Amino acid sequence: MNIENLIKELSFKAVRSSGAGGQHVNKVSSKIELTFNIEGSGVLTEEQKAILLKKLSNRLTKENVLILFCDDSRSQHKNKEIAIERFLELIKTGLKKVKPRKATKPSKSAIRKRLKSKKRLSQKKANRQKPDLE
Incomplete structure (x- = not known):
């Protein structure tokens, strides 16, 4: 997967930040x-598209468009960098293959230890x- 080409496919829109901030926030679309x-x-x-559609289903719109917002900084350029970082992290974690869990049995010593502690507790009670x- 070519990251540079992936970034070229992104579209950005600058909007006004919400919340407190005084006069600055009312004038600037950061x-x-x-x-x-x-x-x-x-x-x-x-295959990658199918995996991402499945794993990111709760973050997608009805048209299968991923939307991320960033208003952490007062700088539009900094917010754009942060949004790109978050996007790339989201894609990487979405495409990471999860190792299947191998079913294992507890060791004999672990079973013995558990039963011994249960016996001790029941004796205490x-x-x-x-x-x-009588």
Whole structure:
């Protein structure tokens, strides 16, 4: 996967940031909206697209477009860099293959240790009870 070509497929839009900030925030469009159409990507293979559509399904629009916002900084350029970093991290983690879990049994010593501690605890609780005098 070529990262430079992937970045070229991104589209950016600068919008006004929300929240407090005084006069500055009302004049400057420093918030960045990054959009990426997964199905329309020429860099990703069909298999990669299918994996991303499945793994990122809760973050996609109905048209399978990924939208990321960034208004961390007052600088539009810095926000754009941060948004690109977040996007690349999201794609990398989305395409990372998860190792299948191998089912294992607990060792004999672990089983013995667990049973011994259970026996000790039950003995402790039995000793708390009043003795049976009959």
